[in-house]
Amino acid sequence: MTNEDAKVIPVRVALRCRPLVPKEINEGCQSCLTFVPNEPQVIVGTEKAFTYDYVFDPTSEQEEVFSTAISPLLNGIFKGYHATVLAYGQTGSGKTYSMGGTYTSAQENDPSVGVIPRVIRRIFEEKEKRADSEFCLAVSYLEIYNEDILDLLSSSKDKPAISIREDPKEGIKIVGLTERQVVSAPEMVGCLELGNSVRTVGSTAMNAASSRSHAIFTITLEQRRGSDKSDSFTFLLYFPCRAPQRKSVLSICSHYSAELEQHLHIRVL
Numbered sequence: 001m002t003n004e005d006a007k008v009i010p011v012r013v014a015l016r017c018r019p020l021v022p023k024e025i026n027e028g029c030q031s032c033l034t035f036v037p038n039e040p041q042v043i044v045g046t047e048k049a050f051t052y053d054y055v056f057d058p059t060s061e062q063e064e065v066f067s068t069a070i071s072p073l074l075n076g077i078f079k080g081y082h083a084t085v086l087a088y089g090q091t092g093s094g095k096t097y098s099m100g101g102t103y104t105s106a107q108e109n110d111p112s113v114g115v116i117p118r119v120i121r122r123i124f125e126e127k128e129k130r131a132d133s134e135f136c137l138a139v140s141y142l143e144i145y146n147e148d149i150l151d152l153l154s155s156s157k158d159k160p161a162i163s164i165r166e167d168p169k170e171g172i173k174i175v176g177l178t179e180r181q182v183v184s185a186p187e188m189v190g191c192l193e194l195g196n197s198v199r200t201v202g203s204t205a206m207n208a209a210s211s212r213s214h215a216i217f218t219i220t221l222e223q224r225r226g227s228d229k230s231d232s233f234t235f236l237l238y239f240p241c242r243a244p245q246r247k248s249v250l251s252i253c254s255h256y257s258a259e260l261e262q263h264l265h266i267r268v269l
């Protein structure tokens, strides 16, 4: 994506269809989608065709999703653009899988690693190439569960509830959220792993390990070269909005969309 493109089309939509999982195969489920070769198009049933910016069929690997849809956003961040990646779709459709929401260090070199660990790796590789700049990196990780916002990086046992306030000058603010300064990729990935390990998990009819919450992993990158300049990069892992959670989610989304410059929606099926 060139800078010009990013200004004209700040929002892009990727469709990702996961392969059938063993339970679905055992139940005799069949896919009702057809993918048009070399076109970002999907056909539902026999006649309803939909076109997106990107379409990833069930054979698409994590690396392809990352290099095609996410990588252009990373090029942008080092040029001073904010970015958001938002995954949405019904329970069990693959949001957590696509984003890396169950990442553990045991997965480190596995092709199944999702978006966030790949982004972390790339950010630190790019940082190393820019010896003329100073960087300051920080992360936060929260989940919204039953209208409560929980700090996934808080070390205290009784995690304090986080509140959303509206500041007349700065707009929507998330107050009290832990922001960890990090200096290396393993340290940042460690924060993801820590947050993933304390997320609220339950089961639904369609997903035995359903996340049951919305989660937002945020990376803030400040870059200084000569005169002061700072850029920030934001990630959202977004989960299906159930009515009681709508208020918090909308407030947080408006907080991020105020700074929207590059935005990728990954719709999973």
Ligand SMILES: Nc1ncnc2c1ncn2[C@@H]1O[C@H](COP(=O)(O)OP(=O)(O)OP(=O)(O)O)[C@@H](O)[C@H]1O
Pocket: 017, 018, 019, 021, 089, 090, 091, 092, 093, 094, 095, 096, 097, 098, 204, 207, 209, 210, 211, 212, 239, 240, 268
């Ligand atoms: N592209 C994929 N390739 C292989 N398996 C996948 C893929 N996407 C998802 N899965 C598998 O499908 C199942 C459900 O995925 P996942 O937990 O990511 O769904 P989800 O959308 O996050 O659901 P929920 O909203 O309930 O948390 C998991 O077992 C996951 O490993």
